Amino acid sequence: MNTTIEISNLNTGYKIKGENKIISSGLSAKLYGSNLTCLLGPNGSGKSTLLRTLSAFQPSLGGGITVINRSLDQYSAAELARVMSVVLTDNSGIKNMTAEEIVSMGRSPYTGFWGRLTERDKKIVDKCLSWVGITALAKRKVHTLSDGEKQKVMIAKAIAQETPIIFLDEPTAYLDYPSKISMMMLLHRLSKALKKTIFMSTHDMEHALQVADQIWLLDNEKGLTTGMPEDLCMDGSIERYFANDQLAFDRLSATFSIHHETARSIPFIGDGKSMEYMLCAKAFVRNGIEPQAVSSAEGCPVAIRIAEDGTYRLLEDGQETMCVNKIEHLLRCVVPAITKHQITAIRESAEMNQYE
Numbered sequence: 001m002n003t004t005i006e007i008s009n010l011n012t013g014y015k016i017k018g019e020n021k022i023i024s025s026g027l028s029a030k031l032y033g034s035n036l037t038c039l040l041g042p043n044g045s046g047k048s049t050l051l052r053t054l055s056a057f058q059p060s061l062g063g064g065i066t067v068i069n070r071s072l073d074q075y076s077a078a079e080l081a082r083v084m085s086v087v088l089t090d091n092s093g094i095k096n097m098t099a100e101e102i103v104s105m106g107r108s109p110y111t112g113f114w115g116r117l118t119e120r121d122k123k124i125v126d127k128c129l130s131w132v133g134i135t136a137l138a139k140r141k142v143h144t145l146s147d148g149e150k151q152k153v154m155i156a157k158a159i160a161q162e163t164p165i166i167f168l169d170e171p172t173a174y175l176d177y178p179s180k181i182s183m184m185m186l187l188h189r190l191s192k193a194l195k196k197t198i199f200m201s202t203h204d205m206e207h208a209l210q211v212a213d214q215i216w217l218l219d220n221e222k223g224l225t226t227g228m229p230e231d232l233c234m235d236g237s238i239e240r241y242f243a244n245d246q247l248a249f250d251r252l253s254a255t256f257s258i259h260h261e262t263a264r265s266i267p268f269i270g271d272g273k274s275m276e277y278m279l280c281a282k283a284f285v286r287n288g289i290e291p292q293a294v295s296s297a298e299g300c301p302v303a304i305r306i307a308e309d310g311t312y313r314l315l316e317d318g319q320e321t322m323c324v325n326k327i328e329h330l331l332r333c334v335v336p337a338i339t340k341h342q343i344t345a346i347r348e349s350a351e352m353n354q355y356e
Contacts (some may be wrong), residue, residue, distance in 0.1 A: 017260065027223070039051070047218055152183070301316065
């Protein structure tokens with residue numbers, strides 16, 4: 001793979017009253033051409049600081065950054081404008097311009113002193129608006145756009161800049177779920193089709209694990225770990241950085257699940273692999289009730305049968321007392337039924353004399 005950016009023993013942070021405030025230290029890694037790389041980490045881990053350092057918005061506090069075989073500090077501002085484009089989260093300072101005008105600003109490294117767009121520049125702007133799916137917003141003033149629409153405008157501007165490297169800080173933060181997926185897929189396609197190095201920070205871990213070519217995991221204590229998503233899943237790195245008592249990670253599906261505490265249990269009868277069974281079990285666990293697979297209701301004060309016709313049946317002492325086709329209705333009846341039988345058992349136990 002073609003290395004476009006390499007960091008070695010990099011320290012990031014700020015100068016405060018003449019002293020260095022280190023956020024991350026000893027970072028070493030590479031970014032590659034034709035790759036979408038996602039930077040993942042908890043809040044406060046230094047993701048934005050690292051991005052700002054790599055894009056020369058703030059100086060490093062030690063170590064080296066090499067960009068296309070040159071040290072970052074050897075580039076002039078004009079040279080960097082043709083090498084990397086940057087999309088930061090805060091775009092609140094942009095007002096009284098149309099979406100098209102903002103995207104056109106991406107052509108400024110090539111338009112000369114007067115900033116006049118050529119026909120080629122205009123075609124590039126139109127193409128970028130179309131790629132990001134905001135052609136209909138071209139003539140709209142930016143202050144009339146939603147946060148998600150503004151973010152798409154800034155991404156189109158970065159693409160229009162035609163740089164080999166694109167940095168994005170939380171580019172999907174304000175987008176709805178379908179737009180998040182579409183944007184990440186677009187960035188992945190652009191990295192391949194246009195042979196760009198695209199590096200983005202994100203909190204959308206599961207999306208990143210499904211779409212990204214490379215993952216950078218950053219944490220103040222654990223440092224920086226990099227690799228393909230599949231390798232990081234297999235070697236346990238994802239769990240090391242993110243899993244905890246309430247959050248479990250499935251390596252095969254590369255997805256997270258929430259661990260719910262359960263205080264009760266209830267027998268479940270049915271096909272454990274059916275969608276109805278699994279979704280019903282999920283709803284019960286969320287409500288603090290642990291399903292237990294059994295083959296019959298014999299000896300069970302309260303049980304649930306998930307029938308092949310998709311209905312849910314409440315059994316009390318082996319007798320069917322209710323049949324519904326909604327899990328919501330089932331839950332409303334099950335909890336009182338369990339409670340009733342538990343109270344009855346407690347009362348019977350209290351009246352028993354252990355010496356008789």
